[in-house]
Amino acid sequence: MSQIYVVYHSGYGHTKAVAEQVAEGAAAQLIAINADGEITEAGWAALDAADAIIFGTPTYMGNVSWQFKKFADASSKQWFTRGWADKVFGGFTNSASPSGDKQVAMITLQTLASQHGGIWVSLNLAPSNTKAATGADINHLGGSVGLLTRAPADAGADEVLSGDLASAKLYGARIASITARLRG
Numbered sequence: 001m002s003q004i005y006v007v008y009h010s011g012y013g014h015t016k017a018v019a020e021q022v023a024e025g026a027a028a029q030l031i032a033i034n035a036d037g038e039i040t041e042a043g044w045a046a047l048d049a050a051d052a053i054i055f056g057t058p059t060y061m062g063n064v065s066w067q068f069k070k071f072a073d074a075s076s077k078q079w080f081t082r083g084w085a086d087k088v089f090g091g092f093t094n095s096a097s098p099s100g101d102k103q104v105a106m107i108t109l110q111t112l113a114s115q116h117g118g119i120w121v122s123l124n125l126a127p128s129n130t131k132a133a134t135g136a137d138i139n140h141l142g143g144s145v146g147l148l149t150r151a152p153a154d155a156g157a158d159e160v161l162s163g164d165l166a167s168a169k170l171y172g173a174r175i176a177s178i179t180a181r182l183r184g
């Protein structure tokens, strides 16, 4: 069984709701980055031992939250020793606007994985972009690098769009499947 972790920050619970679906799809454990941008020593040890790491962050001001960036910078310790090289990585970001510059945060996540020498898993879900498409459809935001999700600005944490939650589960399952294949 692969060891897969979803390490995420969520200021107000919306990204957490997505993280839970990604984790369910991947049969992964959740590690929350707290309001100070920190995870526990046990969390770091789990990530060091992981086969796959999935990053999650809200998009704040067009990029990852400062708490996620603090975690990313703290992972320079692993970078120095190549401790996370050849692990499988994926990522997701949630924000209020359909675009909201989520792609910038996504590229930050992909770049972080690449700095660590990781193997990045793309989304591989066809976009739902016809006139009939709604937020209940799979990948209605049309991501490809990783998973983009949306919670409208006036939506509670339990109102992340249903198509995005379903997409999250599928993306988690894809990462788990690829991780299992690479482990042999």
Ligand SMILES: Cc1cc2nc3c(=O)[nH]c(=O)nc-3n(C[C@H](O)[C@H](O)[C@H](O)COP(=O)(O)O)c2cc1C
Binding pocket: 009, 010, 011, 012, 013, 014, 015, 016, 058, 059, 060, 061, 062, 063, 094, 095, 096, 097, 098, 099, 100, 101, 102, 151, 153
């Ligand atoms: C400081 C801050 C900056 C934000 N910047 C953006 C942004 O650049 N683009 C966007 O679409 N939404 C933006 N939002 C909205 C959040 O991305 C959205 O509310 C998201 O669901 C929050 O996720 P969370 O509950 O996991 O923190 C911002 C919210 C905050 C608090």
